[in-house]
């Protein structure tokens with residue numbers, strides 16, 4: 001059957017890449033028909049920032065909105081996938097060519113989609129949003145930012161700064177997308193984080209459909 005929706009989320013399993021200081025993911029068969037139980041039931045242990053997930057402002061900012069407060073327009077509606085050529089960071093020099101408009105939902109496709117996810121374990125050298133790039137996105141009034149690895153900020157640089165700039169301006173953040181099969185262009189976006197109460201973040205299922 002024709003299915004125009006592309007799933008740009010990564011699978012959740014015990015081998016998935018995880019941020020080094022976050023709790024690792026464990027998935028196991030708690031009940032299984034293969035071992036004589038009447039049904040299959042998995043046990044899962046997961047970080048609120050595992051795989052494809054969202055960050056709420058509360059992730060870095062005490063007292064700030066949690067995932068309970070998400071305005072659904074931030075993650076349901078038109079979105080633009082843009083390709084970044086810089087192999088280290090997303091910076092104003094490239095962003096300036098994109099004619100970004102206030103209210104846009106922007107998903108960044110970088111070399112992470114083709115390189116980082118294929119590594120055997122967490123890639124510390126992923127492409128991130130430099131703090132100057134984050135400030136540029138805020139100044140343009142971008143509503144939602146999506147990135148194709150586990151953090152908007154870098155592992156070695158701008159990890160805290162980029163989160164503070166985006167979350168401080170109430171830009172909603174999607175992390176851990178895999179855009180390897182997606183061409184730059186205009187899409188419809190649906191991204192639904194699970195309903196973790198007072199969530200600082202939560203795993204999400206994200207779909208794109210060509211417009």
Ligand SMILES: [Zn+2]
Pocket residue numbers: 055059150151152163173175
């Ligand atoms: Zn984050």
